[in-house]
Amino acid sequence: MVASKNFLTPQLPLAESGELEYEHIGEYRSLIKQNFKNLILTIPGERMMDPDFGVGIQKFLFEQSIGEATSGINSRVGLQLGQYMPFVKLNNLLVEEGEEEATLRVRIFYSVPTLAISEYINLSFGANGRLIS
Numbered sequence: 001m002v003a004s005k006n007f008l009t010p011q012l013p014l015a016e017s018g019e020l021e022y023e024h025i026g027e028y029r030s031l032i033k034q035n036f037k038n039l040i041l042t043i044p045g046e047r048m049m050d051p052d053f054g055v056g057i058q059k060f061l062f063e064q065s066i067g068e069a070t071s072g073i074n075s076r077v078g079l080q081l082g083q084y085m086p087f088v089k090l091n092n093l094l095v096e097e098g099e100e101e102a103t104l105r106v107r108i109f110y111s112v113p114t115l116a117i118s119e120y121i122n123l124s125f126g127a128n129g130r131l132i133s
Helices: 028-041 066-084
Strands: 089-097 104-112 117-125
Touching (some): 028 066, 028 117, 066 089, 066 104
Antiparallel strands (some): 089 104, 104 117
């Protein structure tokens, strides 16, 4: 490991690196984004020691309308941020049909005022509810 660099955590998904055993995150912007994405994609009950952790966004993907999905996701993200990442401010959340047939795209815009960070997360889900990107 190179002593002059600061590493906060391994990057997920794990990827091999030539310099280190695994790629690492060394800046808070990327760390917050990774943690927020994990919060969104984790299904409540998946973490045995903290069964309330997670938005479980997949369960909202098959709502009757995009409006219902947006409302449900927005509510759950707000609650989870308040509990697990209170330093993050949810600015906007968009749920829309993807460009490919039977796909859904979720875009979450957020900020971290104390660090002057504005960022977004872009997620696409297939008809089976699996994450495409």
